[in-house]
Amino acid sequence: MAQDVQPGGESAQNQAALEAAGQENFDRIIAKDSRIEPRDWMPNAYRRSLVRQISQHAHSEIIGMQPEANWISRAPSLKRKSILMAKVQDEAGHGLYLYSAAETLGTTRDEMTDALVAGKARYSSIFNYPTPTWADMGAIGWMVDGAAICNQVPLCRASYGPYGRAMVRVCKEESFHQRQGFEILLELANGTPEQRVMAQDAVNRWYAPSLMMFGPPDDDSPNSKQSMAWNIKRFSNDELRSRFVGMMAEQVKVLGLSLPDEAIHFNEDTKKWDHGPLDWDEFKEVLAGRGPCNAQRLERRRSAHEDGAWVREAASAYAAKQAATNAQKVAA
Numbered sequence: 247m248a249q250d251v252q253p254g255g256e257s258a259q260n261q262a263a264l265e266a267a268g269q270e271n272f273d274r275i276i277a278k279d280s281r282i283e284p285r286d287w288m289p290n291a292y293r294r295s296l297v298r299q300i301s302q303h304a305h306s307e308i309i310g311m312q313p314e315a316n317w318i319s320r321a322p323s324l325k326r327k328s329i330l331m332a333k334v335q336d337e338a339g340h341g342l343y344l345y346s347a348a349e350t351l352g353t354t355r356d357e358m359t360d361a362l363v364a365g366k367a368r369y370s371s372i373f374n375y376p377t378p379t380w381a382d383m384g385a386i387g388w389m390v391d392g393a394a395i396c397n398q399v400p401l402c403r404a405s406y407g408p409y410g411r412a413m414v415r416v417c418k419e420e421s422f423h424q425r426q427g428f429e430i431l432l433e434l435a436n437g438t439p440e441q442r443v444m445a446q447d448a449v450n451r452w453y454a455p456s457l458m459m460f461g462p463p464d465d466d467s468p469n470s471k472q473s474m475a476w477n478i479k480r481f482s483n484d485e486l487r488s489r490f491v492g493m494m495a496e497q498v499k500v501l502g503l504s505l506p507d508e509a510i511h512f513n514e515d516t517k518k519w520d521h522g523p524l525d526w527d528e529f530k531e532v533l534a535g536r537g538p539c540n541a542q543r544l545e546r547r548r549s550a551h552e553d554g555a556w557v558r559e560a561a562s563a564y565a566a567k568q569a570a571t572n573a574q575k576v577a578a
């Protein structure tokens with residue numbers, strides 16, 4: 247739990263002693279598999295790593311609204327429009343919980359947003375792919391939100407309290423997202439021959455990018471080991487990817503569709519699901535900003551941020567006015 251270790255203003259010797267006590271407390275909390283809270287002392291590298299991961303996650307939720315918002319006005323019925331709108335709105339909420347969690351580590355939402363709109367911050371490469379058909383809404387829900395669940399359920403137990411708690415609510419909503427995507431695909435797969443082709447085409451296009459959502463292979467994932475030692479990450483990228491493949495391999499049978507990977511099989515020796523090779527060069531290209539929609543996504547986010555300037559100004563002015571009124575009441 248929180249320990250009031252405040253090194254500021256101490257002599258160098260005292261500061262070193264306080265840091266050592268803080269480190270000891272931190273190590274004890276991690277060893278007990280308990281939680282670090284914002285007021286606890288934590289190593290700078292732990293703080294930096296969390297800010298990187300949480301802000302990247304928040305940006306992904308925010309940018310991730312775009313490929314689906316693209317279909318709100320064109321969804322095939324009022325019911326589909328309202329479901330999709332609710333889903334996209336959930337993603338906005340996820341972004342906000344996560345920005346709040348990152349703010350408890352001393353980085354402001356403004357700083358994170360500025361980094362995003364300046365093109366300096368990363369977000370999940372999956373959201374740089376286009377959504378040309380309605381079936382893409384099904385494939386995103388089933389596969390992209392499905393991969394997000396596999397990744398995020400273990401994060402509910404992340405050692406940093408505000409992050410783990412934010413993930414609990416996020417995961418509940420992601421389950422709804424995945425089911426609505428599956429249901430869209432199920433309906434298309436049982437529809438006209440053209441709808442069935444459309445559903446299969448979307449599954450084919452989203453398959454590899456969704457597998458890449460788990461990040462690079464374990465032997466090429468520099469941050470994973472430390473992240474697991476700190477109990478932020480609980481399973482390796484390849485482990486989670488294999489679980490996801492197993493889940494998809496079973497569920498695709500219910501859809502009556504197929505996954506575009508003939509190498510998928512359950513490996514009796516490792517007791518894990520294997521899959522075919524992935525094009526990691528493409529992954530790196532998209533991550534480096536050269537994917538099909540990177541420029542468009544960033545430009546849209548930047549202009550939405552600029553267009554919203556008046557709302558932020560109005561909210562700040564209102565908050566200042568409220569604070570002044572409250573101060574007057576206290577003084578009276």
Ligand SMILES: [Fe+2]
Nearest residue numbers: 307336337340
């Ligand atoms: Fe989300």
Ligand SMILES: [Fe+2]
Nearest residue numbers: 337391420423
């Ligand atoms: Fe989602």
